[in-house]
Amino acid sequence: MxxxxxxxxxxxxxxxxxxxxxxxxxxxxxxxxxxxxxxxxxxxxxxxxxxxxxxxxxxxxxxxxxxxxxxxxxxxxxxxxxxxxxxxERGAKETAYIEISKKKISVPVCALGMSVATPEKGILAEVIEVHSIKELETLGTEKIKGKIVFFNRPMENALIEPMEAYRGAGDQRGSGPREASKYGAIGVIVRSLSLRLDDFPHTGATRYGDIPKTQYIPGAAISTKGAELLSKSLKVNPHLKFFLKQSCKKYxxxxxxxxxxxxxxxxxxxxxxxxxxxxxxxxxxxxxxxxxxxxxxxxxxxxxxxxxxxxxxxxxxxxxxxxxxxxxxxxxxxxxxxxxxxxxxxxxxxxxxxxxxxxxxxxxxxxxxxxxxxxxxxxxxxxxxxxxxxxxxxxxxxxxxxxxxxxxxxxxxxxxxxxxxxxxxxxxxxxxxxxxxxxxxxxxxxxxxxxxxxxx
Structure with a gap:
């Protein structure tokens, strides 16, 4: 009692x-x-x-x-x-492929939300892989200008809390196109923010901030499997080219x-x-x-x-x-x-x-x-x-x-x-x-x- x-x-x-x-x-x-x-x-x-x-x-x-x-x-x-x-609006379905010695390998991509479109015929350029926004500064305009920047920092798999891993990788998507444009990049590809390897690209908003509209460059997400393929291909052929076409528009x-x-x-x-x-x-x-x-x-x-x-x-x-x-x-x-x-x-x-x-x-x-x-x-x-x-x-x-x-x-x-x-x-x-x-x-x-x- x-x-x-x-x-x-x-x-x-x-x-x-x-x-x-x-x-x-x-x-x-x-x-x-x-x-x-x-x-x-x-x-x-x-x-x-x-x-x-x-x-x-x-x-x-x-x-x-x-x-x-x-x-x-x-x-x-x-x-x-x-x-x-x-x-x-996203517009027509996006198109992307890796071009190696005239061989074209299609990869799943989607425009980042609020991104601008590519030119009507798309963009085709060499790719430079980076793992952080800070790395852009290290490379500088000389190595980035005229290229497509590929942000390939995965969500941190060792973190038990997925939201923490998401926030840790999110700056690539949110700020990647804006920051890459400052060094003369013509486009950005971002590894999808997902812990799973699959062929689903994941969209999400990107922000251009206060840079002039003339400096806006297109940004797209690539599926995690696509990112793995692109990264491995770059190790074998650093001068491969990447094609991206998207027709999104802001009203x-x-x-x-x-x-x-x-x-x-x-x-x-x-x-x-x-x-x-x-x-x-x-x-x-x-x-x-x-x-x-x-x-x-x-x-x-x-x-x-x-x-x-x-x-x-x-x-x-x-x-x-x-x-x-x-x-x-x-x-x-x-x-x-x-x-x-x-x-x-x-x-x-x-x-x-x-x-x-x-x-x-x-x-x-x-x-x-x-x-x-x-x-x-x-x-x-x-x-x-x-x-x-x-x-x-x-x-x-x-x-x-x-x-x-x-x-x-x-x-x-x-x-x-x-x-x-x-x-x-x-x-x-x-x-x-x-x-x-x-x-x-x-x-x-x-x-x-x-x-x-x-x-x-």
Whole structure:
């Protein structure tokens, strides 16, 4: 009996009511795993609508569809938030080959997002392989001018955390064309950011910054197998040539929208909690993992609260952000409007790491709030969530500012995420229904606990 009292005392220190909260989480998981809508939403978003590149007709179809589905949930408010977004189109399928002694070996490539096109007939030039942007400076204009720069630094396979490996290799794609142009390069090829060897090139945004438009050069990603072949071929024949042709084009910005659904708080309606993912995707696949999964999981959080008749103390919003992939304008616009309206956001949760099995959360908060959330770990142990660590929350909620706010990212098992990220195989079939639903339940559970106990 004495031991039981000690345990109860320990649980009270965690800042939750054990029996009530255990039951609430059990109900959330029960509904999410037996009566979910998120998988069917994802089916429509990916298979009926398809890829949702910012500024495209499909992006607008996704806005209309998700707005309609949120309205069906009987929320207190569903509305659109205007945001001007970039409009870039890939154009005709890209062509590339390695030319050795008049022999042409085709390799899979795709234009980097926001890249300029090649001349109409393409470019054909010798290739110089580098492994970092800093290496460009070492080589200088003399060795780079008139050539195609081939960035071939793989994601670091020894790193256990794939996101860390991705960030470590991402500067080649994000800044490679801009930096190579300064030394007279006529084009850039970047090894796809993936840990798997395959023939899927992975796109992603590149940025030219403030260099003159006359210095913009085309940038493309090459599949990891293609990169291996090109690198081996260069060792045998350093003077081989590479051909690239792409017809992408950037147009004037267009009007788009963040989609927002809201349940009004019963005790503190002025305090706002956000759950969200980004509605746009790249155009090669249908954006199922990145980030259709996060979108439908966020919608499912509100649906679960409605079906369980849970009436939150604080106002809860699902925000489906537009333009995370090539600008983060949706996230910036949401924050801009929140500041203008003097809104008090106390919590923001983002899902943008795929619909894989949830393992926990990454938490951007002060030490007191971090400790409080970590104190809820016993409630999540039956559902095999164990990672409650300090870390990045997400690109769309990152800009959000308030007097005191906790930002959190859902952390699924991301070991396979970069097999699909920004590639043509990011389709509905790549998402497991049960894993998707487990992620939605984890998000709803954390939202519930934050709503009940808040931040100190």
């Amino acid at each position: 004495k031991k039981r009292f000690i345990l109860l005392g320990l649980y009270s220190c965690f800042g939750f009511c054990q029996s009530t909260d255990e039951q609430q989480l059990k109900d959330i998981y029960q509904q999410a795993l037996t009566n979910s809508e998120c998988y069917s939403w994802l089916d429509h978003l990916t298979n009926t609508i398809g890829g949702r590149l910012t500024g495209s007709a499909n992006a607008q179809k996704a806005v209309d569809y998700t707005q309609s589905e949120l309205q069906k949930l009987g929320l207190d408010r569903v509305y659109l938030q205007e945001v001007m977004v970039p409009h870039w 004037e910005d267009v009007l788009s929208y963040n989609v927002i659904g809201e349940i009004k708080g019963t005790e503190h309606p002025e305090k706002i909690m956000v759950v969200g993912g980004h509605l746009d995707s790249w155009d090669l696949g249908t954006g199922a993992q990145d980030d259709g999964a996060g979108v439908v999981q966020s919608m499912e959080v509100l649906r679960l609260f409605k079906i369980l008749n849970y009436k939150p103390k604080n106002t809860i919003r699902a925000v489906l952000f537009m333009n995370e992939e090539n600008g983060v304008r949706g996230g910036n616009k949401y924050n801009e409007q929140a500041q203008a309206n003097k809104e008090n956001h106390i919590f923001a949760l983002e899902s943008d790491s795929g619909g894989f099995t949830p393992r926990g959360f990454t938490i951007d908060a002060d030490d007191t709030s971090l400790a409080k959330i970590q104190g809820w770990k016993p409630l999540f142990e039956p559902y095999q969530l164990h990672l409650f660590m300090k870390g990045h929350s997400g690109s769309d909620v990152e800009p959000l500012k308030s007097d005191r706010i906790v930002k959190v990212g859902l952390k699924p098992d991301t070991q396979r995420y970069f097999d699909y990220h920004h590639a043509a195989n990011d389709t509905f079939e790549a998402v497991n229904k049960r894993e998707l639903e487990l992620g939605a339940a984890a998000m709803a559970s954390l939202m519930y606990l934050m709503d009940q106990y808040g931040i100190d």
